[in-house]
Amino acid sequence: MKNQKLSGWGSVAVHGGHKKDPSYAHLTPLYASSTYVFDSAEQGMRRFTGQEEGYIYARWGNPTITEAEQKIAALETFGTGKEATTILHSSGMAAITTLMMSTLSQGDKILSHFSLYGGTDELVHRILPRFGVSATIVDLRDLEKAEDALRADKQIKMVYLETPANPTIQCVDIAALSALAKKYNCIVACDNTFATPYLQQPFALGADFIVHSTTKFLNGHGTAIGGALVGADIERMRGPIFKFHKTTGANSNAFDAFLLVQGMKTLEVRMDRHCTNAERVAQFLSTNKNVVKVNYTGLPQHPDFAIAAKQMRHAGALLSFEVKGGLQGGINFMNKLNLCTRAVSLGTCDTLLSHPASMTHFSVPKEEKEKYGITEGLIRMHVGIETVDDIITDLEQALQ
Numbered sequence: 001m002k003n004q005k006l007s008g009w010g011s012v013a014v015h016g017g018h019k020k021d022p023s024y025a026h027l028t029p030l031y032a033s034s035t036y037v038f039d040s041a042e043q044g045m046r047r048f049t050g051q052e053e054g055y056i057y058a059r060w061g062n063p064t065i066t067e068a069e070q071k072i073a074a075l076e077t078f079g080t081g082k083e084a085t086t087i088l089h090s091s092g093m094a095a096i097t098t099l100m101m102s103t104l105s106q107g108d109k110i111l112s113h114f115s116l117y118g119g120t121d122e123l124v125h126r127i128l129p130r131f132g133v134s135a136t137i138v139d140l141r142d143l144e145k146a147e148d149a150l151r152a153d154k155q156i157k158m159v160y161l162e163t164p165a166n167p168t169i170q171c172v173d174i175a176a177l178s179a180l181a182k183k184y185n186c187i188v189a190c191d192n193t194f195a196t197p198y199l200q201q202p203f204a205l206g207a208d209f210i211v212h213s214t215t216k217f218l219n220g221h222g223t224a225i226g227g228a229l230v231g232a233d234i235e236r237m238r239g240p241i242f243k244f245h246k247t248t249g250a251n252s253n254a255f256d257a258f259l260l261v262q263g264m265k266t267l268e269v270r271m272d273r274h275c276t277n278a279e280r281v282a283q284f285l286s287t288n289k290n291v292v293k294v295n296y297t298g299l300p301q302h303p304d305f306a307i308a309a310k311q312m313r314h315a316g317a318l319l320s321f322e323v324k325g326g327l328q329g330g331i332n333f334m335n336k337l338n339l340c341t342r343a344v345s346l347g348t349c350d351t352l353l354s355h356p357a358s359m360t361h362f363s364v365p366k367e368e369k370e371k372y373g374i375t376e377g378l379i380r381m382h383v384g385i386e387t388v389d390d391i392i393t394d395l396e397q398a399l400q
């Protein structure tokens with residue numbers, strides 16, 4: 001691929017970010033070395049002052065990590081005409097923490113939606129307030145309400161989006177909210193974990209930062225926890241944001257980065273399969289008499305069908321549905337599953353199902369849960385890449 005410009009996303013997934021290894025290894029090896037040597041004191045000086053590119057210490061990066069970072073940046077920017085840089089983290093939560101703590105200061109506020117990932121919710125409501133950073137939560141599907149909040153509160157410095165989001169697969173309009181945020185001088189960050197850059201490219205829609213839990217679809221096989229912070233403001237990324245990351249030790253490691261690079265090569269083919277399977281499963285569920293409701297943005301009855309269709313290549317592989325019989329109905333259904341796996345998380349090759357009322361949201365009061373659409377019989381489903389008929393056969397018998 002020496003001089004060939006890549007024309008398709010799938011080629012970038014395979015080749016993006018790869019540099020020929022000095023040992024001529026086909027794959028960038030696991031660089032299991034904590035420190036890097038200098039030929040001379042002068043070279044050490046040049047590396048420390050940034051006059052010469054090169055590795056110094058593995059908390060700050062290594063070649064395996066660099067390949068993963070550059071592949072993610074290439075995938076998030078491909079075809080957008082934008083440039084971006086990535087910092088790989090030990091987890092999605094580490095990436096989100098770096099984003100918030102390195103770009104916000106005491107007194108600043110975050111404007112966000114109510115369906116945030118559990119860890120992010122904890123961070124913005126329980127941890128950041130101790131440092132004087134707080135969150136204003138508004139239904140961001142209502143653009144007027146979003147603008148009212150931005151107009152009324154000059155302390156809001158970041159609009160933080162997560163779309164699609166748990167567990168009712170709500171979507172918000174990235175382009176419209178980015179335009180609003182710009183009008184009020186706010187930065188826009190988007191958690192793109194559920195969609196992946198294959199289905200949705202927030203930079204093309206005006207976002208300044210993208211975060212990923214690479215644990216999910218990007219790794220794709222459930223073999224490592226990881227996170228990515230991707231930023232279009234390269235100077236800021238290489239300056240204060242990188243400094244925060246390297247000082248707090250939020251770094252990834254060679255092994256996890258290696259697994260991530262291999263996983264991302266098949267992202268397009270996996271996503272195509274995840275998505276077509278999810279569509280079939282959603283259709284099956286919506287005609288089953290023991291299912292009360294299906295939340296999938298690929299179905300026209302979902303309230304965010306139009307937003308998803310506008311900004312995503314496909315509705316994705318996450319859905320939720322409500323079984324009859326409340327809490328016990330949900331528990332019975334979960335216990336009957338044979339092929340499908342009972343587990344939280346998503347993005348693995350196998351289908352994963354969880355029951356928020358008995359698992360992730362067990363300790364949340366019932367009224368609070370219902371406010372967010374988390375009914376007692378709600379099942380969250382990540383549709384895997386198995387033969388779809390086998391997934392449906394399992395669901396069908398568990399629903400009986």
Ligand SMILES: *Cc1c(COP(=O)(O)O)cnc(C)c1O
Nearest residue numbers: 091092093117191193213215226
């Ligand atoms: C899993 C997840 C996270 C957190 O990522 P970790 O890798 O578990 O730290 C953040 N956002 C979303 C949407 C997630 O699904």
